[in-house]
Amino acid sequence: MNVTATSTELDQYLAGLARAARPGDRLPTVRELMRRFGVSQMIVQRAIDALKTRGLVEAQVGRGTYFRAGADAPPAPPAAARAPAPRSVLLLRRSIGIVRGRVLLEGLQRRYAEAGQRVLEVSYTDPEHARTVLKGLPHFDAGVVQSSFKTITIELLAALREKCDVIAVDGAALVGADVEAVGMEWGEPLARAVELLRRQGHRRIAFASSTQPFLATQLAQRRLEALREQGGLELQAIGVPCLPDEDYAGALIEQLRALAGADARLPFSALVAWGIEDGASLRERLAQAGWPVPEALSVVLLGRTDLVNEHAGFFTTVGCRVADQIEQLHAAIAARWADSARPYAVHLIPVALREGESVAPFSEAVPRVRASRR
Known part of the structure; x- marks a missing residue:
């Protein structure tokens, strides 16, 4: 310092x-x-x-x-000579290899650096470690915290409140708290993905997401139930028992193998998958398991349309842009700096679509490729 x-x-x-x-x-x-x-x-x-x-x-x-x-x-100096004091911003991120989190923080750093603000990025492994790190830091005008699928504890929020005038959370995880939260509600992207597949003739569609109870994906599950009640489609939920920063794609493949029949056919012709970090790896694993995309299975990802590592230049993706989340986090903090009495809010990112090559019109003549059981 x-x-x-x-x-x-x-x-x-x-x-x-x-x-x-x-x-x-x-x-x-x-x-x-x-x-x-x-x-x-x-x-x-x-x-x-x-x-x-x-x-x-x-x-x-x-x-x-x-x-x-x-x-x-x-006396006050002339107006032309006065310049606002630089603000200080803390970026607190959980140290895992999620590309989206890295891209978002780099974008925020650029925005604040261009405005002459001071930025400090700190990584943490768990909430207790974060609290220990915070004790040795000075006070900040704002703090952005990334939980990356882990719980933000009350104790960590209290420690952040002591250190930061404004707290913003990367993700729509907190509702009704005195923080600015910016994230995605996955119900609308799911509905758009299902409609896209329906227009291609698919009537049996599966939705895969983590079994961890995230607010954003739970809202998607509620939307799935509402779509079921509308009729006309057979919609199936697949729970993946791990987090996206773990072997999520591998766990998804195992869930699909458990659902496949003796002839290796799946009980659906299309899949909507949330939580995929490496689209190229998913495509390869599906092909190795006997379900080439889109010949044997049409796939739509729920993710970030501006991250190549997710859509791999191939998958149709419905979700949001990291660039939009950067803008909304920056705007939410700036608005609270300008008016500290304004209500706290959850800011939902606009839904975006990236069309790819992973969806084909439904056909009964889907190749019967025997899936590998290894």
């Missing part, structure tokens, strides 16, 4: 308060200033003593420090 730069920002902040203060206005406490600027008590006290020497403030025992009546505050 550049202590000299930080103490200069503290001096500038106090000078600005002195210019705008009315007689009797109270200074922030020493502890508040230490937390905000990440400096020691000695540095804060030195800055306040400088104000006292200039006759700008006075201390009252038991009450605090106040701006004096008739104090000769320094």
